[in-house]
Amino acid sequence: MTLGEKLRFYRTAERYTQGTIAEMLGMERSTYTYYETDKTQPSIQNLLRLARLYGVSVEALASEEYVPLGAEEFLDSHEKRTRDRQDGLHDVSDYHQRNVCQKNEKEKDKK
Numbered sequence: 001m002t003l004g005e006k007l008r009f010y011r012t013a014e015r016y017t018q019g020t021i022a023e024m025l026g027m028e029r030s031t032y033t034y035y036e037t038d039k040t041q042p043s044i045q046n047l048l049r050l051a052r053l054y055g056v057s058v059e060a061l062a063s064e065e066y067v068p069l070g071a072e073e074f075l076d077s078h079e080k081r082t083r084d085r086q087d088g089l090h091d092v093s094d095y096h097q098r099n100v101c102q103k104n105e106k107e108k109d110k111k
Helices: 003-013 018-025 029-036 044-054 058-062 071-110
Strands: none
Touching: 003 029, 003 044, 003 058, 003 071, 018 029, 018 044, 044 058
């Protein structure tokens, strides 16, 4: 499990937003978002602050072998929600496309 996945797990378990955590750390929300998406890694100081905030050791955050209890189920459900949301966007796009085609056909029929 990556550091970013653990940060997302602990943050949501505590019901914090990314903005709240970023504010606590004195940074932009986008910077913290990069931590959760594994685009960047926090500094040692921020890693220590995050470990204290979530009540875990730095080793627990940094070690890919350590998986918090319930984290795998959380990530599975998160991935499912993301897929469902993306599928929903495809459905909306298909719906929109059909309606645009129908509208264009009606306008052609009027002419």
